[in-house]
């Protein structure tokens with residue numbers, strides 16, 4: 384950030400009185416522009432035992448598989464965001480259930496919340512963000528072609544919990560991403 388979004392004047396980095404970190408502060412109106420982590424929401428959409436995954440049409444990790452997920456918008460709940468992202472990325476209508484994983488990724492200043500979800504029908508299709516959208520049973524999951532560690536952690540816990548007949552919440556702290 385170089386200019387104040389309130390008045391347009393230049394920004395400087397300084398630690399405000401009583402604060403403990405440098406912040407982007409306006410040199411004219413003194414507005415403090417806080418920058419905080421972003422929340423990513425998504426789900427593992429299930430229909431008759433199979434789950435829906437997307438092949439990414441965009442970088443990063445273009446061509447690799449992921450569950451539908453994306454940044455929360457202002458004014459929506461985490462579940463509403465997961466439902467919206469599923470529709471946008473797979474054309475499928477999901478009923479969002481309980482959390483599978485809540486993952487902190489401090490290196491990227493992100494928190495990811497991934498939910499269980501049921502689809503109302505098997506309707507789905509490719510979108511601008513997903514070059515291919517298809518159902519997988521557990522034995523077909525392309526573990527070596529998943530886009531991110533967040534995807535593999537979430538799918539692993541989803542299938543383990545489903546096998547055990549439980550819906551646990553798994554809190555995970557992720558280090559630097561390695562590909």
Ligand SMILES: [Zn+2]
Nearest residue numbers: 387390409412
């Ligand atoms: Zn200003």
